[in-house]
Amino acid sequence: MRKAExxxxxxxxxxxxxxxVQLTDSDLQPxxxxxxxxxxxxxxxxxxxxxxxxxxxxxRVPRREVGARSATPRLSLWRRPVAGLAFxxxxxxxxxTSALAAPSALPDSPLYPVRNLREAVQVQLAGxxxxxxxLYANFAAQRAAQLRGLVGRKDVTPGxxxxxLRDITSxxxxxxxxxxxxxxxxxxxxxxxxGQIGDQLTQIQQEGEFSGNDGAQLTDALRAVRSGQxxxxxxxxxxxxxxxxxxxxx
Amino acid sequence: MRNPLPDENSATRYVEWLDRARRxxxxxxxxxxxxxxxxxxxxxxxxVGEQAAAEDLLQEVYLAALQAIERFRxxxxxxxxxxxxxIAHGKVMDRFRSHYRHPELKTSxxxxxxxxxxxxxxxxRVRLDEISDALSQLTEDQRNVVLxxxxxxxxxxxxxxxxxxxxxxxxxxxxxxxxxLAKILTPGxxxxx
Numbered sequence: 348m349r350k351a352e353x354x355x356x357x358x359x360x361x362x363x364x365x366x367x368v369q370l371t372d373s374d375l376q377p378x379x380x381x382x383x384x385x386x387x388x389x390x391x392x393x394x395x396x397x398x399x400x401x402x403x404x405x406x407r408v409p410r411r412e413v414g415a416r417s418a419t420p421r422l423s424l425w426r427r428p429v430a431g432l433a434f435x436x437x438x439x440x441x442x443x444t445s446a447l448a449a450p451s452a453l454p455d456s457p458l459y460p461v462r463n464l465r466e467a468v469q470v471q472l473a474g475x476x477x478x479x480x481x482l483y484a485n486f487a488a489q490r491a492a493q494l495r496g497l498v499g500r501k502d503v504t505p506g507x508x509x510x511x512l513r514d515i516t517s518x519x520x521x522x523x524x525x526x527x528x529x530x531x532x533x534x535x536x537x538x539x540x541x542g543q544i545g546d547q548l549t550q551i552q553q554e555g556e557f558s559g560n561d562g563a564q565l566t567d568a569l570r571a572v573r574s575g576q577x578x579x580x581x582x583x584x585x586x587x588x589x590x591x592x593x594x595x596x597x
Numbered sequence: 598m599r600n601p602l603p604d605e606n607s608a609t610r611y612v613e614w615l616d617r618a619r620r621x622x623x624x625x626x627x628x629x630x631x632x633x634x635x636x637x638x639x640x641x642x643x644x645v646g647e648q649a650a651a652e653d654l655l656q657e658v659y660l661a662a663l664q665a666i667e668r669f670r671x672x673x674x675x676x677x678x679x680x681x682x683x684i685a686h687g688k689v690m691d692r693f694r695s696h697y698r699h700p701e702l703k704t705s706x707x708x709x710x711x712x713x714x715x716x717x718x719x720x721x722r723v724r725l726d727e728i729s730d731a732l733s734q735l736t737e738d739q740r741n742v743v744l745x746x747x748x749x750x751x752x753x754x755x756x757x758x759x760x761x762x763x764x765x766x767x768x769x770x771x772x773x774x775x776x777x778l779a780k781i782l783t784p785g786x787x788x789x790x
Contacts (some may be wrong), residue, residue, distance in 0.1 A: 363746065377782075381728075385728065386748070393638045402630060
């Protein structure tokens with residue numbers, strides 16, 4: 348003979364799935380009645396107007412109340428001097444000349460990872476989202492200007508184009524991410540830099556002779572920059588921490 | 598009926614929404630809200646017994662979740678719902694502690710679910726206030742088992758997983774919980790029948 352618990356479970360499974368319940372045990376009837384009422388509670392929805400009001404309330408919570416940060420892990424205040432010191436030590440270890448050359452190093456240079464690392468540290472040390480947004484946009488603008496110069500001199504390899512365009516796109520994404528919800532000033536500063544980057548890339552598109560992957564990547568980068576300018580999200584980088592991956596580039 | 602078990606696409610969607618929501622992507626958080634608010638609301642309604650109060654708490658739960666999402670480390674639908682329900686439980690307790698309730702809710706206030714129930718023949722109108730009072734008289738395990746099974750619609754195995762108890766214990770718990778609820782809500786019923 349089946350235990351009462353098993354009989355009850357069988358009926359509950361039917362109630363949960365919405366199937367008709369076959370009552371065989373009248374002792375269970377009050378329990379099933381309660382179970383049915385509880386199931387009905389689970390099916391009651393909040394009013395559509397209230398659902399919408401909550402959605403609006405959620406969208407209006409100021410970012411600072413959320414303690415918002417981007418996915419890139421930020422350093423706490425006491426760690427920033429430590430990171431700065433570590434970076435300074437790294438620069439000394441690499442030699443002053445190398446360190447000074449690093450800011451303009453190209454992807455075919457062994458100092459390009461140093462450039463990426465230097466930028467990552469600068470971002471980590473930035474105090475506000477607006478500063479981080481401007482830094483990212485500046486890094487992208489510097490690369491766009493370099494790429495245009497290289498293309499103008501026809502001194503560019505496909506690998507360099509791919510790396511520079513990828514890094515431009517990722518930094519534009521990061522800039523937009525940081526500038527989002529951070530007030531019109533940050534948004535406007537980033538948008539202005541995106542305008543310059545867009546102009547550079549358009550010139551490259553017109554002057555260069557890119558085809559295949561390079562051409563497609565150039566179009567993607569341009570689209571990302573233009574969509575950032577118009578306030579629409581560009582193709583986002585889901586990995587979140589571009590600087591970190593960049594340091595591993597050859 | 599909603600299937601509480603996420604399929605592969607749903608699991609991928611949750612990972613993506615959660616990742617983006619942690620980066621303060623409001624659109625992603627809105628997606629999470631849309632995907633979960635009904636279940637959270639069902640839980641709140643069963644606990645407080647009043648539509649308006651449950652709606653107030655629903656807003657409080659999601660505002661609290663938005664403020665804490667950065668610290669949430671889960672990656673699945675189940676983990677996210679479990680986290681929301683913990684927040685919801687805290688909000689309900691706060692409300693009980695501040696004695697903010699409206700026990701005089703009338704059954705006529707209960708909105709229509711719009712869902713045809715096969716048990717309508719034996720069912721009575723939902724008595725929200727009485728149900729929430731009765732739930733308050735259960736042990737925590739008993740209350741959780743009926744909320745998981747009947748309000749959230751989880752099956753036996755899922756409930757077992759969520760509560761960290763074996764299936765046999767869940768069956769025994771739900772039997773005791775429903776017997777006690779039936780005794781409280783239906784005069785003349787013997788809990789030990």
